[in-house]
Amino acid sequence: MARRALRKIDPSLELGRWLRTFDDLPAPWQPEAIFGRQARLEVEVGTGKGLFLVAAAANAPDRDFLGMEVSNKYARYAAARLAKRGLTNACVMHGDALRVFRERLPDACLAAIHVYFPDPWWKARHKKRRVLNAGFLADVERTLSPDGRLHFWTDVQEYFRSTLDLIKRVTRLEGPLEVAEHPAQHDLDYRTHFERRTRLSGEPVYRAEFARTRPMGYAFVTKETSMPPISSLVARDIMRSNLVTATPGQSLADLRHLLIGSHVSGAPVVDRGKLVGIVSRSDLVRVEELVEALDAEVSEEVWLENQADGFKHPAPQEFGGFHRRLSELKVKDAMREQVMTCSPDTPVAEVAAEMVRHHVHRIVVVEGDHPLGIVSTLDIAALVAQEQNGPR
Numbered sequence: 001m002a003r004r005a006l007r008k009i010d011p012s013l014e015l016g017r018w019l020r021t022f023d024d025l026p027a028p029w030q031p032e033a034i035f036g037r038q039a040r041l042e043v044e045v046g047t048g049k050g051l052f053l054v055a056a057a058a059n060a061p062d063r064d065f066l067g068m069e070v071s072n073k074y075a076r077y078a079a080a081r082l083a084k085r086g087l088t089n090a091c092v093m094h095g096d097a098l099r100v101f102r103e104r105l106p107d108a109c110l111a112a113i114h115v116y117f118p119d120p121w122w123k124a125r126h127k128k129r130r131v132l133n134a135g136f137l138a139d140v141e142r143t144l145s146p147d148g149r150l151h152f153w154t155d156v157q158e159y160f161r162s163t164l165d166l167i168k169r170v171t172r173l174e175g176p177l178e179v180a181e182h183p184a185q186h187d188l189d190y191r192t193h194f195e196r197r198t199r200l201s202g203e204p205v206y207r208a209e210f211a212r213t214r215p216m217g218y219a220f221v222t223k224e225t226s227m228p229p230i231s232s233l234v235a236r237d238i239m240r241s242n243l244v245t246a247t248p249g250q251s252l253a254d255l256r257h258l259l260i261g262s263h264v265s266g267a268p269v270v271d272r273g274k275l276v277g278i279v280s281r282s283d284l285v286r287v288e289e290l291v292e293a294l295d296a297e298v299s300e301e302v303w304l305e306n307q308a309d310g311f312k313h314p315a316p317q318e319f320g321g322f323h324r325r326l327s328e329l330k331v332k333d334a335m336r337e338q339v340m341t342c343s344p345d346t347p348v349a350e351v352a353a354e355m356v357r358h359h360v361h362r363i364v365v366v367e368g369d370h371p372l373g374i375v376s377t378l379d380i381a382a383l384v385a386q387e388q389n390g391p392r
C-alpha cells in the first residue's frame with residue numbers, strides 16, 4: 001500500500017509545548033519539568049505520525065506520554081496533532097530514542113515502553129541498526145518500573161521471532177504475554193498508522209507484551225516474617241532461584257548487557273540444562289583487557305590456531321590482532337569451568353566456610369548437574385546484618 005504524503009501542518013499552531021529536542025529534556029531526569037506534574041509515564045519509541053500517542057493521551061488523562069521520533073518531519077506532524085487536540089499529557093521528543101534511554105532515563109522510571117513497527121532494516125549488514133538490539137533491551141529492563149510493560153508489535157515475522165529470542169536471552173522480562181487482535185470499529189481504530197496499513201492490506205501483525213518481574217531481594221531480608229537463626233538455615237533457604245544464566249555460545253556483548261541489565265555480577269553458564277561453568281564481570285574485564293593489550297601484528301594463521309585452541313592458553317606475543325575479534329568472542333572464551341557447587345541441603349555456615357576457604361564470591365546450588373540457584377557472599381552478609389539489626 002502506498003504511503004500517503006503528510007498533510008500540511010497548520011502554521012498558526014504553537015508547537016513549543018509539544019515538540020522537544022534531546023537538549024530540552026531535564027537532566028537529571030525530572031518528568032515534572034516536562035508535564036508539570038508527577039504521573040505514571042509511558043514512552044513510545046518511533047512515534048511516526050502519532051496515532052498511538054494522540055489516542056493514548058486522550059484515553060488516559062491521568063498518565064503522561066513521551067513520544068520519541070528521529071525524523072523531524074514526523075516528530076513535527078505528531079506534535080501538531082497533540083497541539084490541535086490540546087493534549088497536555090503528551091509531547092514528542094525529536095531525536096534518537098536510544099540516546100534518551102542511555103543518557104537520560106534513570107532506573108525504574110517508566111510504567112510502559114511502546115515499540116510499534118520499528119524499521120526492519122532487512123539487509124543482514126544493516127540489522128545492527130535495529131532499535132530492538134541487546135543494548136537497548138538492557139535499558140528497557142533497567143528503566144521499567146516493577147510490573148512495567150514492554151509492548152512490541154511488528155509486521156515482520158523474522159524481526160518478531162529474533163527479538164523474542166533476544167529478549168529471552170538477554171533479559172529477565174516475563175513473556176511473551178498474549179495480545180489479542182480487536183476488530184476495528186472505525187477507520188482510525190488501530191494502534192498505529194502502520195498497524196492500519198498492515199491490516200488493511202490483509203497482512204498479519206505480530207504482537208507481544210513483556211512484564212518486568214519484581215526486583216530480586218535477599219530471601220529473608222525482604223520477608224517480613226521473623227527469621228530463624230542462621231545456624232538452622234540451609235542453602236535452599238537463602239539461594240536466589242530466579243537465576244540469570246548464560247550459554248557458552250552467547251556473545252560477550254550479549255553477556256555484558258545481560259549482567260548489567262540484570263544487576264548481577266556473575267552468572268552460571270548452562271548448556272542444555274547442565275552447569276558447565278561460571279562467568280563474572282571480572283572475567284569479561286580480564287578478556288577485554290587481554291584483547292586490548294595484545295594488538296601487535298600476528299598472522300591470520302596463528303590467530304586461527306589459537307582460536308581452535310579455545311583461547312585457553314593465550315601466549316601474549318602470538319595474540320596480536322586478537323582485538324579485531326573481540327566482537328566474535330563468546331562466553332566460552334571467558335568463563336571458568338571450575339565452579340564451586342553445593343547441594344540445596346548444605347548448611348549456610350558450611351557454604352560460608354567453603355567460600356572463605358576457596359576465596360570465591362558465589363556458589364551454585366545444584367541438584368545433579370542442574371543448577372537450582374546461587375548463593376553469593378552478599379547474600380550471607382545480608383543474613384548476618386539482618387540477624388544483628390532485624391529486617392530493613
Ligand SMILES: C[S@@+](CC[C@H](N)C(=O)[O-])C[C@H]1O[C@@H](n2cnc3c(N)ncnc32)[C@H](O)[C@@H]1O
Binds near residue numbers: 045047096117192195
Ligand atoms: C516504520 S515507522 C513506524 C511508526 C509508528 N510506530 C507506526 O507504527 O505507525 C518507524 C519509525 O521509527 C522512527 N525511528 C527509527 N529509529 C528511531 C530512533 N532511534 N529513535 C526514534 N525514532 C526512531 C522512524 O523515523 C519511523 O518514524
